[in-house]
Amino acid sequence: MYLYETHLHTAPVSRCARRSVRDNLTFYKSIGYDGVFITNHFIDGNINMDASVPYAERIHFYFSDYEEGEKIGKELGIKVFCGVEMSNGGTDFLVYGLDKQWYLDHEELQQMPYSARLTYLKENGALIIQAHPYREAGYIDHIRLFPRHVEGVEIFNAGTQELANKMAEHYAAMYQLQPFAGSDNHVAEDQKMLGGIRCQTPISDMADFIQKFRNHACAPFVKENPLLAVNP
DSSP, rough: EEEEEEEOBBBBBBOOOOHHHHHHHHHHHHOOOOEEOOBBBBBTSSBOOOOTSOHHHHHHHHHHHHHHHHHHHHHHEEEEEEEEEEEEEEEEEEEEOOHHHHHHTTGGGGGSSSHHHHHHHHHHOOOOOOOOOTOOTTTTTTTOOTTTTTEEEEEEEEEEHHHHHHHHHHHHHHTTTTTEEEBBSSGGGSSEEEEEEEEEOOSSSSHHHHHHHHOOOOOOOOOOOHHHOOOO
């Protein structure tokens, strides 16, 4: 079985991340993961760069952690893929399948209402997962659901309350959306619970991942961090 982290934040791109790309890749490699998806906060979220900076510069900065991760991943022997966590006032979406050049070419995305943005992303080949849809936090004004604009729902998020995860599982089942899981890891080996997807065969590239997901050839999983289990 091949294990992949699907929801990971790294420093310095995500302002709230506490560990570097190398720290994270070293950790996941040490506990037997075959790959990670770096999904830092996009330029509409908690990115570590001011919104006054020109769009192209922000995009280049956004992808810098992923580009570093590709190099380190080859060195360590762990696959690194790139995703995006987009935010609409605390309603978050994991977006997979579009590369840096696509975002450089589509600055107009930032001006679209969110329902139109999600439709446009999907029309351009993206896989969209609603992340932690029932999370409650001080920065979230209210819960919003987009069942007609996503293909899956994060039913387990390690940074979210148990009740919120159970509600997300119910939401996915009622709308017949595929279940998904991720750690939402900001702290590398200090993350107590871990989530992700497992596959019978390795993921070769982003297109392969999206095909596997849509063909139900991968499944969500939850596990304890074995390093903390050994050293509580």
